Amino acid sequence: MHQLLSKNPTTTVDVLRSVGLRATEQRIAVYDILIKKKCALSIPNILSLSPVDMNESTAYRIIEQFVEKELVRKMYFQTGKTFFEIMSDHHHHHIVCTQCHDVEPVSACVLGKNIQSVTRGSHKFSTIADHMLEFFGTCKTCTRKK
Amino acid sequence: MHQLLSKNPTTTVDVLRSVGLRATEQRIAVYDILIKKKCALSIPNILSLSPVDMNESTAYRIIEQFVEKELVRKMYFQTGKTFFEIMSDHHHHHIVCTQCHDVEPVSACVLGKNIQSVTRGSHKFSTIADHMLEFFGTCKTCTRKK
DNA sequence: AATATAGTTGCAAGTAATTTGCAAGTATGC
DNA sequence: GCATACTTGCAAATTACTTGCAACTATATT
Numbered sequence: 001m002h003q004l005l006s007k008n009p010t011t012t013v014d015v016l017r018s019v020g021l022r023a024t025e026q027r028i029a030v031y032d033i034l035i036k037k038k039c040a041l042s043i044p045n046i047l048s049l050s051p052v053d054m055n056e057s058t059a060y061r062i063i064e065q066f067v068e069k070e071l072v073r074k075m076y077f078q079t080g081k082t083f084f085e086i087m088s089d090h091h092h093h094h095i096v097c098t099q100c101h102d103v104e105p106v107s108a109c110v111l112g113k114n115i116q117s118v119t120r121g122s123h124k125f126s127t128i129a130d131h132m133l134e135f136f137g138t139c140k141t142c143t144r145k146k
Numbered sequence: 147m148h149q150l151l152s153k154n155p156t157t158t159v160d161v162l163r164s165v166g167l168r169a170t171e172q173r174i175a176v177y178d179i180l181i182k183k184k185c186a187l188s189i190p191n192i193l194s195l196s197p198v199d200m201n202e203s204t205a206y207r208i209i210e211q212f213v214e215k216e217l218v219r220k221m222y223f224q225t226g227k228t229f230f231e232i233m234s235d236h237h238h239h240h241i242v243c244t245q246c247h248d249v250e251p252v253s254a255c256v257l258g259k260n261i262q263s264v265t266r267g268s269h270k271f272s273t274i275a276d277h278m279l280e281f282f283g284t285c286k287t288c289t290r291k292k
Numbered sequence: 293a294a295t296a297t298a299g300t301t302g303c304a305a306g307t308a309a310t311t312t313g314c315a316a317g318t319a320t321g322c
Numbered sequence: 323g324c325a326t327a328c329t330t331g332c333a334a335a336t337t338a339c340t341t342g343c344a345a346c347t348a349t350a351t352t
Contacts, residue, residue, distance in 0.1 A: 022299060022348050043338085055302045060339060062300095078278070080222045082338085095264065095271050104270045110260035117256065118241065118281055124250045125241050126289070130282040132224050135261075139270045168319050168328060189309085201331045206310060208329095228309085 019069040025052045030062045031071070039103070040075055040083035075132075097139040106135065165215040171198045176208045177217070177232075185251045186221055186229035186240060223249070224280055241281040245288035252281065 012031050013023040021027060029052045034041065037049070043059050050059075063084050066072035075083045077096075093106040111131065119125050158177050159169040167173060175198045180187065183195070189205050196205075209230050212218035221229045223240070225247045239252040257277065265271050 017349095024300065024348075026301075056338095057303080057340075058301055064340095074224075076222050076224050076226050078222060080228060082226060095268060095274065097270070104268060106264055107267060110257060110264060114256035115281070118239075118252050118254075119283075121253055122241060122250055124243070124248065124285045124287070125281075125283045126286060128241065128281045128283045129244065132278075132280045132282070134278045135264060135271075135274045136276040136278070137265075137271045137274045140272060141270070143272070163320095170319075170329065172330075199331095202309095203311070203332080204330055210311095 015071070019071060021065060021069065026050075026054045026058050027062050027065075029054065030059065030066070034066075034072060034084065034086040038086060040077070040085040042081055042083050046084070077134075093133040093135065095135040095137060097137065097142055104139075109133075161217070165217060167211060167215065172196075172200045172204050173208050173211075175200065176205065176212070180212075180218060180230065180232040184232065184234065186223075186231040186249050188227055188229050188247075192230070221278075223247075224282060239279040239281065241283060243285035243288055244282050245284050248285055248287075250285075255279070 010018075012028050012035075016023045016027055016031065029050045030046055033046055033049045041049075043056070043063065046063070047054060047056065047059055063072060063074075067074050067084070071087055073085050073087050075085060077083060091109050093109065095104045095106055097103075111133065115128055115131065119128055156164075158174050158181075161177065162169045162173055175196045176192055179192055179195045187195070189202065189209065192209070193200060193202065193205055209218060209220075213220045213230070217233060218230050219233055221231060223229060223242045225242055225244065227247050229249060237255050239255060241250045241252055242248075257279065261274055261277065265274055
């Protein structure tokens with residue numbers, strides 16, 4: 001956490017206050033875990049990584065507030081499990097290896113202008129607010145193993 | 147169902163038996179609903195559409211068997227709800243209402259040739275085997291309600 | 293720094309979705 | 323038609339998540 005703070009004048013406490021949340025130790029812990037890991041984590045993951053004692057329902061409440069405040073993105077992968085990832089200002093997707101479940105981010109969004117064209121063929125929707133795109137394949141390492 | 151059968155010599159009963167499942171009225175009902183609707187349905191959707199009396203756990207068991215036998219694809223949308231869709235050779239995506247979780251199929255795939263370009267920026271992958279794309283928005287009905 | 297108070301937490305109980313055990317019912321091969 | 327292995331319905335269990343509430347605490351105010 002401290003390396004991060006030295007690079008950036010905004011502390012976790014400031015981030016939390018800036019979105020209107022009190023800086024409790026539980027919130028600081030959850031936020032710092034997500035910042036440090038930079039990847040999608042489940043509630044059990046977060047609880048097991050927490051240095052401070054935290055009730056399960058507190059973790060659920062905190063993460064839900066972070067989602068509302070758009071600090072965190074809620075994701076449901078193919079397993080049906082719920083994961084949470086720190087929001088980055090950069091829109092990106094993921095390639096998931098179907099063998100080892102390794103995840104690589106895809107920096108560019110290949111959809112571009114095509115998105116709104118989707119609603120032209122729709123009866124029920126007139127606008128698209130967001131989208132989620134995951135790619136699947138076998139990574140080079142797993143391909144080599146076979 | 148019967149229009150379909152006239153086009154195709156394979157009946158639902160034959161399909162079920164061909165994968166080693168007995169042709170019970172519950173299995174026939176679930177299969178026919180999925181064939182008829184051609185889109186992602188939830189267990190409550192299937193139960194409400196069923197002409198035959200069916201217990202919830204029976205529907206869960208049947209759908210899970212269909213997934214194992216690869217008659218049906220299991221999908222987890224970003225709403226956290228589980229949906230099931232008949233395996234079809236026609237590639238398509240979905241728009242999901244973030245309010246009511248209603249799902250509408252999107253007939254065309256807007257990705258097209260852009261898919262393989264994704265691997266050009268990848269270190270770990272050289273080919274993409276598949277992808278999953280979901281759109282989110284508020285459907286016209288839910289927009290009206292607000 | 294002490295205080296007031298509105299926001300937060302832990303705990304226990306509640307929901308919703310899905311699964312499981314088991315007795316009764318039924319499809320299929322003989 | 324009969325045997326029996328497969329299926330179903332029902333009720334209870336499980337899992338993931340949510341809620342109500344009393345006790346606690348961060349923050350603004352004095």
